[in-house]
Amino acid sequence: MKVLLTSVTISSVSFIYEYGYVIADFLTLIRGIVVLFMLSLIPDREVSLDIFMIMVFIAWFTDVFDGFFARKSKRMGYLGKWDGWVDTAFYITIFLYCYALGFYSFKFFILVLIFNFLAVFLTRNLEVNQAFHFLYILLGFRTIYLLDKLWFIRVSLWTILVIILKWSRLKFQIRNFIDSWKNLLLGKKGPSH
Structure with a gap:
């Protein structure tokens, strides 16, 4: 039994290494399609908050896992x-x-x-763009708190779960976030991607 589990684990790891970047590409594509669907919901003020938030969670889910698969395969897909x-x-x-x-x-x-857009253009650093993601997240948190407390609790719990699961990655992103703002404020150009 132990040999079988070891064999399954090794084949799973090799599968992720071999095809992880394809899975990551697929998840990125799904997120792009979800974003287009979310955009189509915006003009309709009657759209259910629930539908929009379900799309948000699908997009977040794909974002969490596309990075996981891409890093495990150690290569970038298309x-x-x-x-x-x-x-x-x-x-x-x-x-x-x-x-x-x-x-x-x-x-x-x-x-x-x-x-x-000016900050990203002037620094030519995508980490600066990620710093703005944090701002958008905070503005979204404020809105969902004012709109619906139950969705706010769901979003908060999801965020806590992601932080726990991705703690080491989060520390790296926090360092990038701080360095990006330093680069922006000091006028330095960071590595562009």
């Missing part, structure tokens, strides 16, 4: 270079939804987007 941009589209879509519901003014929405 869509790997677009992953960060799909993430950005996802977070901006959530911000747009918050704006469409009237939680943020048009001026604030546009100023944040302009600042985001």
Whole structure:
């Protein structure tokens, strides 16, 4: 029995190493499609918050696992270079939804987007863009807290779970986040991706 489990574990690891980047690409593609669907929901003020939030969770799920599979396979797939941009589209879509519901003014929405794109353009550093993801997450948290306490609890629990599961990765991202803001504020250009 122990030999069988070891064999299954080894074949699972080799499968992930061999095909993980394909799975990561598939998950990134799914997230891109989900983002397009989310965008289609925004003009309709009658759309259910539940439908939108289910799409948010599907996108988050694919984001968590595409990175896992890509890192385990130690290579980038065809869509790997677009992953960060799909993430950005996802977070901006959530911000747009918050704006469409009237939680943020048009001026604030546009100023944040302009600042985001200028910061990325001036630094040519995608980690700076990830720093803005954090801002979009905070704005989304505020909105969901004001909209629906049950969804706020669900989102908070999911966030805690992801932090626990990805603690070592999170420490790396926090260092990148801090370095990115230092680069932005000091006018340094970081490595572009």
